[in-house]
Amino acid sequence: MNSLKSLETTFIEAFDKDLGLLPSDTADVWTASRRQAIRSFADAGFPKRKSEAYKYTPVTKWMSEPPALQSSKPVSALHLPFSALEGVHLKTVNGQLSSPPDHLPTGLTISTLRAALETHPELVRGHLDRLSSGSAGDAFSTLAAAFAPDGLFIHVAKGTVLDAPIYIHHASVSPDALVQPRMLVTAAENSEAFVVEHLPETGAGAVFENRIVDVNVARRARLRHLVVYERGSQARFVNSLHAHQLDESVFSTNNITLGGALVRNNLHVVPDGEHCETHLNGLYIAQGGSHVDNHTLVDHVKPNCFSNELFKGIVEGGSTGVFNGKVMVRQDAQKINAYQSSKSIVLDDTSHVYAKPELEIYADDVRCSHGATTGELDDDALFYLRSRGIPPRQARVILLEAFARDVVELIPLDEVRTYLNTRIGELLAD
Amino acid sequence: MLDIKNLHASIEEDGTPILKGLNLSVKPGEVHAIMGPNGSGKSTLASVLAGRDGYEVTEGSVSFEGHDLLEMEADERAREGLFLAFQYPVELPGVSMSNFLKHAVNSTREHQGKDPLSATDFLALMRENAALVDLDPALKARSVNEGFSGGEKKRNEIFQLAMLSPRLAILDETDSGLDIDALRVVSAGVNKLRQPDRSFVVITHYQRLLEYIVPDVVHVLLDGRIVQSGGKELAIDLEEKGYDWLREETGVPA
Numbered sequence: 093m094n095s096l097k098s099l100e101t102t103f104i105e106a107f108d109k110d111l112g113l114l115p116s117d118t119a120d121v122w123t124a125s126r127r128q129a130i131r132s133f134a135d136a137g138f139p140k141r142k143s144e145a146y147k148y149t150p151v152t153k154w155m156s157e158p159p160a161l162q163s164s165k166p167v168s169a170l171h172l173p174f175s176a177l178e179g180v181h182l183k184t185v186n187g188q189l190s191s192p193p194d195h196l197p198t199g200l201t202i203s204t205l206r207a208a209l210e211t212h213p214e215l216v217r218g219h220l221d222r223l224s225s226g227s228a229g230d231a232f233s234t235l236a237a238a239f240a241p242d243g244l245f246i247h248v249a250k251g252t253v254l255d256a257p258i259y260i261h262h263a264s265v266s267p268d269a270l271v272q273p274r275m276l277v278t279a280a281e282n283s284e285a286f287v288v289e290h291l292p293e294t295g296a297g298a299v300f301e302n303r304i305v306d307v308n309v310a311r312r313a314r315l316r317h318l319v320v321y322e323r324g325s326q327a328r329f330v331n332s333l334h335a336h337q338l339d340e341s342v343f344s345t346n347n348i349t350l351g352g353a354l355v356r357n358n359l360h361v362v363p364d365g366e367h368c369e370t371h372l373n374g375l376y377i378a379q380g381g382s383h384v385d386n387h388t389l390v391d392h393v394k395p396n397c398f399s400n401e402l403f404k405g406i407v408e409g410g411s412t413g414v415f416n417g418k419v420m421v422r423q424d425a426q427k428i429n430a431y432q433s434s435k436s437i438v439l440d441d442t443s444h445v446y447a448k449p450e451l452e453i454y455a456d457d458v459r460c461s462h463g464a465t466t467g468e469l470d471d472d473a474l475f476y477l478r479s480r481g482i483p484p485r486q487a488r489v490i491l492l493e494a495f496a497r498d499v500v501e502l503i504p505l506d507e508v509r510t511y512l513n514t515r516i517g518e519l520l521a522d
Numbered sequence: 523m524l525d526i527k528n529l530h531a532s533i534e535e536d537g538t539p540i541l542k543g544l545n546l547s548v549k550p551g552e553v554h555a556i557m558g559p560n561g562s563g564k565s566t567l568a569s570v571l572a573g574r575d576g577y578e579v580t581e582g583s584v585s586f587e588g589h590d591l592l593e594m595e596a597d598e599r600a601r602e603g604l605f606l607a608f609q610y611p612v613e614l615p616g617v618s619m620s621n622f623l624k625h626a627v628n629s630t631r632e633h634q635g636k637d638p639l640s641a642t643d644f645l646a647l648m649r650e651n652a653a654l655v656d657l658d659p660a661l662k663a664r665s666v667n668e669g670f671s672g673g674e675k676k677r678n679e680i681f682q683l684a685m686l687s688p689r690l691a692i693l694d695e696t697d698s699g700l701d702i703d704a705l706r707v708v709s710a711g712v713n714k715l716r717q718p719d720r721s722f723v724v725i726t727h728y729q730r731l732l733e734y735i736v737p738d739v740v741h742v743l744l745d746g747r748i749v750q751s752g753g754k755e756l757a758i759d760l761e762e763k764g765y766d767w768l769r770e771e772t773g774v775p776a
């Protein structure tokens with residue numbers, strides 16, 4: 093077991109050793125920003141043992157086997173079930189854009205972040221500054237900001253409505269490496285897009301992905317986001333998403349976690365405009381001693397907004413699920429409707445769920461509700477199925493699939509839903 | 523078909539005895555009615571026969587088509603041809619009627635060494651049986667029992683009965699919650715399902731149902747035992763006189 097301090101030192105030294113040699117030319121905004129990020133990381137350090145936010149998922153747990161900072165060979169082609177679906181398809185290798193599509197719909201820009209620094213400096217600069225200063229996100233985010241050699245940039249221009257999704261296949265990763273990707277998605281005024289990310293099964297190997305996804309949704313833009321995480325049973329994943337919304341925009345993110353040993357979804361949305369609509373959803377299946385932690389924050393700073401949150405989890409086989417969902421309604425944010433619901437099923441005595449919904453309300457004219465339930469499979473329902481001749485294992489799968497369905501049904505893509513329902517059925521039948 | 527001998531069963535949790543030496547024998551093709559006051563153990567009998575957890579059989583035996591019923595798991599009993607129409611059907615949110623029935627029908631078929639039904643045959647079977655109890659076709663597209671009215675739930679039980687073609691069907695107060703027209707429809711459905719090799723145990727509080735589904739034998743269950751059996755006239759007697767005279771005769775306290 094490594095102490096936090098020595099882990100921090102490991103990262104800082106690794107940065108200095110490999111990246112300290114980067115040009116000191118301050119005109120290189122990217123490099124300067126990375127240097128700033130490692131300084132912020134050094135100042136703040138990893139969340140401490142007593143940190144409330146990491147109470148159920150201590151950092152030492154993540155780092156009990158420190159990942160290799162040097163990436164070896166990426167694993168070869170993973171199965172990409174969505175690759176034939178209609179839409180724009182991107183692939184990443186170790187988090188870096190590998191094959192930019194040659195034909196893009198008008199109004200859609202896809203490039204590396206460094207390239208975007210030249211083409212869309214006004215959009216990228218803010219993103220770099222926020223993260224490297226440590227003012228957004230926790231130590232994992234600043235760490236990723238320091239180490240990411242480059243990033244992915246997706247921009248949907250003003251008024252552009254994309255009919256088909258943008259699929260990002262995180263297709264290849266080094267089996268034992270720490271991969272720290274970053275991504276920026278900006279949807280300009282009145283644009284509409286759907287970004288689907290898939291992190292497919294990697295088999296053995298303790299790949300550790302620590303990533304940052306930044307999202308800006310401009311006035312009247314509508315952005316949908318789906319993440320399907322299916323990495324192998326030793327994989328680790330810190331998924332830090334920061335979304336910023338302006339007036340009358342709609343943003344939804346749905347996070348489906350079906351794999352991994354340790355997963356932490358940090359989902360942080362700021363509806364920073366009036367009449368915004370925000371949907372935060374998630375489904376996780378934690379099996380075989382895995383640990384899945386969903387940490388969400390909706391920070392209502394402006395009035396007349398709506399937010400809704402639904403997280404569901406199925407936990408078994410010595411696994412742990414955590415849901416910590418906070419809804420903050422600031423003093424000026426009147427007439428907010430904010431709803432949150434977390435439901436989990438714990439299938440055996442060796443598994444646990446910690447659910448902590450939090451409402452922090454400083455405005456007086458708001459409608460908020462939250463509910464968290466944790467339970468077992470309903471015995472009456474199981475008996476009803478069995479009384480019709482259905483064997484217990486099958487009955488169990490039918491009920492669990494039904495439980496998960498609410499979240500899967502929210503995905504407006506038939507093929508993706510079908511794929512997920514099948515995968516969920518397979519996972520639960522095993 | 524069904525042979526229950528000296529059945530004693532108690533609540534597993536606290537050991538409270540509910541069934542206290544119950545005897546019942548049902549031959550193929552027969553319809554037996556069981557009546558009895560609230561809390562006398564009718565649903566407990568149905569639960570014990572269907573294999574619900576939470577009850578402990580402390581004495582006695584149950585043989586079903588020559589097998590020891592009590593040795594079988596609940597789902598095995600169903601696949602062997604035992605069906606229980608629930609007094610309180612369970613809602614299964616998110617489980618579609620068709621998915622549910624497909625699993626149910628095919629589990630039994632597999633057990634009988636038959637191939638699963640093709641999609642077309644299955645749909646045809648659904649259509650035919652839904653018509654039998656006049657089940658609104660829209661209900662087939664919904665989640666099992668979710669948001670069904672009381673009467674719709676009861677129809678749905680008989681619809682499932684028809685889908686599964688059991689050897690023995692136990693109907694636990696299928697008539698309660700049905701309006702007069704629905705009672706007629708559901709009874710007619712049950713009557714159509716009567717066959718020389720299919721038996722019914724009909725639990726009810728009302729003689730009215732037995733005018734539609736005419737029983738071969740009527741039993742009175744009182745305090746965990748069958749204390750009186752007779753023809754369908756017995757039901758009429760009970761309707762008039764209640765249960766007190768039987769309590770007095772058998773020495774069961776009210």
Ligand SMILES: Nc1ncnc2c1ncn2[C@@H]1O[C@H](COP(=O)(O)OP(=O)(O)OP(=O)(O)O)[C@@H](O)[C@H]1O
Pocket residue numbers: 533540558559560561562563564565566567576609
């Ligand atoms: N699982 C259980 N736990 C506790 N008590 C039970 C349970 N099942 C049955 N009982 C009790 O056993 C007794 C018989 O109940 P049962 O449901 O069999 O009666 P019933 O004859 O079906 O009555 P009704 O006409 O009201 O449906 C009642 O006192 C009931 O409370």
Ligand SMILES: [Mg+2]
Pocket residue numbers: 564565566609694695
């Ligand atoms: Mg009853």
